[in-house]
Amino acid sequence: MSENQSETHTMSTDTLDAPILVLVDRTPAGAPTSAALGLVSVARRLTAADVVGLVPGDVDTDTSVALAGAGASRLLSADLGGRETVAAVAADAVVAAVGTVSPAVALVGSDYRGKEIAGRAAVRLGSACAADVGDLQVVGNELRVSKLVLSGTWSTTMTVSAQSDSTPVISVHPSAAEAAPVTAGGAELPVEALDVPLTAEAAAVKVISREVADAAAGPDLAEAQRVVVMGRGTDGDLDLVHSLADPLGAAIGATRVACDEGWIERSAQVGQTGAAIAPSLYIGLGVSGAVHHTSGIQGAGTIVAICDDSEAPIFEMADYGIVGDVAQVVPQLVEELARLRG
Ligand SMILES: Cc1cc2nc3c(=O)[nH]c(=O)nc-3n(C[C@H](O)[C@H](O)[C@H](O)COP(=O)(O)OP(=O)(O)OC[C@H]3O[C@@H](n4cnc5c(N)ncnc54)[C@H](O)[C@@H]3O)c2cc1C
Structure with a gap:
């Protein structure tokens, strides 16, 4: 080569x-x-x-x-x-x-x-x-x-x-x-x-047992067309992440920080040392957009970022960005989704 x-x-x-x-x-x-x-x-x-x-x-x-x-x-x-x-x-x-x-x-x-x-x-x-x-x-x-x-x-x-x-x-x-x-x-x-x-x-090699890691009891991260990612800004509130991911039928991913904090299984990690994903929709919640993370989402279609720091690098690659507190923005999004779906 x-x-x-x-x-x-x-x-x-x-x-x-x-x-x-x-x-x-x-x-x-x-x-x-x-x-x-x-x-x-x-x-x-x-x-x-x-x-x-x-x-x-x-x-x-x-x-x-x-x-x-x-x-x-x-x-x-x-x-x-x-x-x-x-x-x-x-x-x-x-x-x-x-x-x-x-x-x-x-x-x-x-x-x-x-x-x-x-x-x-x-x-x-x-x-x-x-x-x-x-x-x-x-x-x-x-x-x-x-x-x-x-x-x-x-x-x-x-x-x-x-x-x-x-x-x-x-x-x-x-x-x-x-x-x-x-x-x-x-x-x-x-x-x-x-x-x-x-x-x-x-x-x-003898396979003794095999268990599919079920990081957040949702769709498979690698296969999912929609992924909601839990970043440090969620402060470990998995219920908040589920409240958006579940109605969208989205898999839940995470940044390394969220995994390090023990908020979610390591298998949910997306990025350089985690999974590379290519969903049609990626929503980052309280994710800053460090290159180690974004290198794992290069194949994503539409990228939505919700983060309280308007200078966060995730906004440079996001198609839609909301500057705000996830604890306030996510419930409004969920409500609006429910309203649109009747
Ligand atoms: C060799 C190496 C490999 C790595 N591999 C990976 C990897 O595979 N995957 C990975 O993800 N990382 C990886 N990392 C770590 C990476 O560099 C970042 O530290 C990590 O991605 C940051 O995660 P984060 O965005 O959740 O946290 P932070 O960078 O701390 O960002 C959190 C963001 O949330 C915002 N925020 C805080 N509170 C709120 C709120 N209430 N509402 C809205 N926003 C809020 C903050 O302003 C901040 O912008 C690696 C690092 C190294 C050195």
Whole structure:
């Protein structure tokens, strides 16, 4: 990979002529996650050849149709014994799929597990790895990937040679899917079974128990289209946060400060050392907008900030800003929402 720095991206219409492999994460109910569908749609934009979905477990009709709608043209089903949550196991599946498909690039999600999968698979393939990539473009026959660095203050662009004989593995930030819409569904795709030989380190991991962290008993943060974030300015008033999040059907996220204070589970943290989210609506309550936090919301659509400090940096990126005390503004918002909904 070579590297240079830039601050803007233009959308290229060039495409690769080699397949792209996408690791498809699934919800607990078995459907592809919206992040996985976004990843497939990104791949579809980048190649004229096959977009190959690597799906852990059986592929039912709904899954196949959803992936086809996002742009997949070929599916591999890997029986991982339900252990795909183990990064080493999923990395083995990516390596096996690369051997079968010979893709130009393999794409995985960019949560903690996805970044570990990308690193492990790239090491095993002897190839390049880029994490948290927010933009992918084909220019000529080259794949260029960009990511925010230095807490979101710079964008760095790297070139991944499409002629390379080792497949690079890239973890893709949810914001990359913005420009690649997913349609409702496509024709059911044939599914090929993929045999995945496990490495000793993957086989050694035994999953004792698995619990989905339920930070605020609401929708899943990574999947949510609406997120209300609890900042220090809420002073730990989770009821206030719920009073706005619940009628909106929004997931509850938090700044690191709110998690450090013990007001909410660590799994709710959004930002550089928390989750990267890409909801269509983000509402920050008493959030100042430190770069460590805002680097996790680059993919958000409409940003609303309610904060009592008119100089807070969150207002520089907010689409709508209200300067005021959350304890006064939120109840008024909730009341107005109820009135509008009749
Ligand atoms: C290496 C590193 C990694 C980090 N990773 C993350 C991360 O992943 N995620 C993250 O969030 N942070 C992260 N941080 C911390 C980050 O730098 C900020 O400290 C944090 O995001 C600030 O949280 P906050 O906005 O809730 O608090 P503050 O910055 O204290 O802001 C609170 C805001 O609320 C306002 N306010 C106070 N009372 C009220 C009220 N009643 N009504 C309305 N507004 C009010 C204040 O004026 C202020 O603007 C990281 C820091 C470091 C060094």
